[in-house]
Amino acid sequence: MPYGPPLLLASLNPNAIAAGADIPDAVTIDDATLSRSDLLGAATSVAERIARADRVAVLAEPTVRTVLAVVGCLIAGVTVVPVPPDSGAAELEHILRDSGAQAWLGAAPEGTELPVVPVRLHARSWHTYPEPDPASTAFILYTSGTTGAPKGVMLSRGAIAAGLDALAEAWDWTWKDTLVHGLPLFHVHGLILGLLGPLRVGSPVIHTGKPTPEAYAAAGGSLYFGVPTVWSRIVEQPELARQLGKARLLVSGSAPLPVPVFEKLAELTGQPPVERYGMSETMITLSTRADGERRPGWVGTPVSGVETRLRDESGAPVPHDGESIGALQVRGPMLFDGYLNRPEATAADWTEDGWFRTGDVAVIDADDFHRIVGRESIDLIKSGGYRIGAGEIETALLGHPAVAEVAVVGLPDDDLGQRIVAFVVPREGGSAELGAELIAHVGAQVSAHKRPREVRFVDTLPRNAMGKVQKKLLG
Structure with missing residues (x-):
């Protein structure tokens, strides 16, 4: 039977693999390597077990089972809800309730009330599935929730294909490359781009x-x-x-x-x-x-x-x-279809x-x-009537040899509206003298009104799993 429209996962075309388009090292993860045919056969076996589901949760650990779970869902046309492995109890409960996930596919947290569908590494199936509608939802990715409970971002298969094709063109990314990364498999960077x-x-x-x-x-x-x-x-x-x-x-x-x-x-x-x-x-x-x-x-x-x-x-x-x-x-064409269960938040954006x-x-x-x-909410500082970008000040400070890391924020100020404060991780040790030196250093590179009014030395900056500084925790 013909396989239908072009595949989202084009390298896993069953007809092409059957004709010899196999490679021994399609995916290497968790000290295990899957050939293209291994990946297709094992993931199709997963697809057979969950094909009647609408949405399943995947505990997105960096393992072969996670890869097979995700690919199996994409073959079957089942929506994947990737869950960060380090989710706290409240976040986990919110994601499962909000997404309506019907089961865990693969690994599951202890004490879960949802059924668990195992992912078997050595099972194989060569059944073929028609390619799902490009408009169907492939993933519901939950945001970091810095402004409230995490929101479920609905990404369609068509949007993912458009986004990946645009990057392949910009980066001249072809089958001749070998991609290397060690990023989490529950966000766009590691999961969509990286897998x-x-x-x-x-x-x-x-x-x-x-x-x-x-x-x-x-x-x-x-x-x-x-x-x-x-x-x-x-x-x-x-x-x-x-x-x-x-x-x-x-x-x-x-x-x-x-x-x-x-x-x-x-x-x-x-x-x-x-x-x-x-x-x-x-x-x-x-x-x-x-x-x-x-x-x-x-x-x-x-x-x-x-x-x-x-x-x-x-x-x-x-x-x-x-x-x-x-x-x-x-x-x-690669934009999302809205926030799950949040029509007002979707419309507002x-x-x-x-x-x-x-x-x-x-x-x-x-x-x-x-x-x-x-x-806009944290990096655009309005001080003394000026609109100032925190990034420009951070760049200036990182150019000083004593600065290892820095985050600049605007804190409330009765006179200025907001005053510029730099949170600095020093390479050796902080002091009042170094703080004054850093302020002068910035003043020598940018306009005077962009200088920090205050430098606070800290041991570390709060970051999320993707390495982004959580500025709302500074102050």
């Missing part, structure tokens, strides 16, 4: 379990994904970093890459990293290109099919002059003329290059 991407373009993927410098250097890939904390640790071990110079592309995302890390990585590996921008609701909409300019602190231009614009507080256009800050709005409000603020230059200033 489904290779299965769509046909490139092998090596998941390192944890994204350590040693594991990345030993993997021998051509394409690497990492978050800024990963790249920061890699450049601190120059000999390991130099081994990545054999790779074709180093990609950083999920949070801004500090300019000093960008420059050090470029120095050690011989190539500047690719930076890109996206979120659960939009997947990746902006990126620097494999064949284009890579500018530290900037996330490039819109990928294929994407349009962007900037708006001020009144809704008026903001000029693309590389300096003026505006709220970033996007539209394109879209303009009347069909643009998605990202909640981020940015600047765009005359060449359509984008720089993300940060979240």
Whole structure:
């Protein structure tokens, strides 16, 4: 029988595999390697057991069983609800109740009340399923919940395909690559890009379990994904970093890459990293290109099919002059279908003329290059009548040799509205003298009104699983 429309996971076409399009190392994870035919046979066996379900929860540990669970659901057309393995009791209960997941597929937390469907590593089935409707929901991804209970982001198969194809074009990503990463499998970066991407373009993927410098250097890939904390640790071990110079592309995302890390990585590996921008609701909409300019602190231009614009507080256009800050709005074929059970929240995030409000603020230059200033709610500081981006101050501070990490926020101030406060992780130790030196350092690089009014030294910055600083916890 014909297999139907083009597959979301194009490299797992049963007809092609039967005709010999197999590779022995399609997925390597958890010290186990699956060939393309192993993956298809085992995942199809999973599909047979859950084909009548609507939604299932997958405890997204970095294991072969997680891979088979996700791929099995995609074969059967069952919606996947990835659950972070470290979810607290309240978060876990909310995700299961809100999503309406009918069972756990694979591993499950202790004491669960839902039925558990096992994933058998050695079971095989060669039944063929028609490709589900591209408009059907493939995943419900839950946001980090920084402004309330996590919201379920509904991503369709068609949106995922459009997003992955746009990245393959921008990064010249083909079956000849080997992707390496050690990112969590419950977000867009590690799961959609890092697992489904290779299965769509046909490139092998090596998941390192944890994204350590040693594991990345030993993997021998051509394409690497990492978050800024990963790249920061890699450049601190120059000999390991130099081994990545054999790779074709180093990609950083999920949070801004500090300019000093960008420059050090470029120095050690011989190539500047690719930076890109996206979120659960939009997947990746902006990126620097494999064949284009890579500018530290900037996330490039819109990928294929994407349009962007900037708006001020009144809704008026903001000029693309590389300096003026505006709220970033996007539209394109890889955007989500709304928040599950949240019609009001969904409607609030879209303009009347069909643009998605990202909640981020940015600047765009005359060449359509984008720089993300940060979240409108926490990174746009309004102090003394000025609109100031926290990212610019953070970049200046990271250029000082005494600063290991930094987060800049605006705290309430009776006189200024907000005062600029820098939370600094020092490389050795903090002092009043160093605080004054850092303020002067910023003042020498940017306008005087952008200098921090206060520097607070801390041991660590609060981060989530993807390495993003949780600024709402600072203050």
